Amino acid sequence: MRIFMAADHGAYELKEDLVDWIRDQYELEVIDFGVHGPESVDYPDMAARLCRELLDSDPDDRGILLCGTGLGMSMAANRWSGIRAALCHDEYTARLSRQHNNANVLVMGGRVLGIAVARGIVDVWLREAFEGGRHQRRLDKLEQAGKGGGH
Ligand code: RB5
Numbered sequence: 001m002r003i004f005m006a007a008d009h010g011a012y013e014l015k016e017d018l019v020d021w022i023r024d025q026y027e028l029e030v031i032d033f034g035v036h037g038p039e040s041v042d043y044p045d046m047a048a049r050l051c052r053e054l055l056d057s058d059p060d061d062r063g064i065l066l067c068g069t070g071l072g073m074s075m076a077a078n079r080w081s082g083i084r085a086a087l088c089h090d091e092y093t094a095r096l097s098r099q100h101n102n103a104n105v106l107v108m109g110g111r112v113l114g115i116a117v118a119r120g121i122v123d124v125w126l127r128e129a130f131e132g133g134r135h136q137r138r139l140d141k142l143e144q145a146g147k148g149g150g151h
Contacts, residue, residue, distance in 0.1 A: 006033040006050040008043040010068025011110025047076035063105040070109035098128035
């Protein structure tokens with residue numbers, strides 16, 4: 001598993017912290033798509049870059065997107081078929097986003113979370129596995145809805 005990461009200026013500092021922390025803590029390969037400084041960038045551009053790469057990569061790879069609130073990044077990422085982006089501000093939601101939703105992108109808000117809370121959310125999200133079964137049926141319906149076959 002590799003971790004793709006991207007942020008806008010609203011979460012630049014959190015992204016910098018998490019890139020180093022994930023590399024140290026889990027010895028995972030982290031690919032950092034920026035932003036590489038505090039300059040203002042548009043979150044749809046950053047989300048598009050990460051989602052395009054993630055959809056072309058190994059299915060085990062996952063993404064983490066960060067913006068000020070997490071809202072813009074989650075809206076942008078969920079427009080990409082095959083991306084299941086979960087906006088999580090607590091560990092319970094992060095756990096269920098893996099077990100039930102098989103989220104392949106974690107989204108957090110750098111202006112609403114402290115670093116320790118964000119690290120705790122990442123830890124849960126990296127460790128938890130998808131449970132499959134009835135949850136896979138629901139995910140299949142999500143993909144169909146995205147193709148115009150909604151229920
Ligand atoms: C940028 O100011 C801010 O709008 C962005 O980081 C994010 O919170 C959008 O949803």
